Every structure is written in C-alpha cells, then in structure tokens.
Amino acid sequence: MDKKIINTSKAPAPIGPYNQAIITNNMMFISGQIPLNPATNELVTGDTATETHQVMRNLSAILEEAGINFNHIVKSTIFLSDMDLFATVNEVYGSYFSADYPARETVAVKGLPKNVNVEISMIAVM
Secondary structure, eight states, X not given: OOOEEEOOTTSOOOSSSOOSEEEETTEEEEEEEOSBOTTTOOXXXXXXXXHHHHHHHHXXXXXXXXXXXXXXXXXXXXXXXXXXXXXXXXXXXXXXOOSSOOEEEEEEOSOOGGGOSEEEEEEEEO
C-alpha cells in the first residue's frame, strides 16, 4: 500500500500516535481536529462558534498542505460534547463550503480530547 503522510506546523501537532492526515489511493483521511491554536498549542475557548472556527482553520491548513481545499471534502464527521451545540456548529461549518456539501454525520459523545466541545474529521478526494 502506498501512503503519504501529511503534517503541517499550521495545524496542531498530534497529541498521540497518529498523523494529521494520510493520503492513499487519491483519498485523504484527516484526523479529528479540536480547537487548538497551532502557534501556542493552547485551546481556543470562549463560545462554540469561536471554537468551531478554530477547528475549521486547522482542517483548512491540513488541506492546504496537501494542495487542496474544502471543495475536495466528500465526508465529514462532527463530534459534539452536547447536541445543544448543533445549530451553532452547523452554521459555522456550513460557512466553509459553497454548494456541493459533503456527506456528514454529527454525533454527541460522552467526552472529547482535552474536554473540548467540538471535534471534526474529514475525508477528501484528491
């Protein structure tokens, strides 16, 4: 199997034994991103919209490192600490796409890394 590892300093460094993304067979699998500021490695806190924008900026940096953008996303998974956050996260998330939205699911989970409120992973085609 041929695979290419994607890592950029413009997105948070992995906090475990994984990479930011892997490309194989013209598909890119992006690890879940949380609202960490890559410059400081500190959590971006405040309101849910601010946190979600940071997550999307992290994802964008990884996409850019691979030479693509959100138009290449075919699947997203959104993890929330509470489904009451859905409307806000959905509004911010949607603002990063034009018309051809990817497939997606959104799930509420018991806990997320560093006790954040939102984590998003994506799959893209090259």
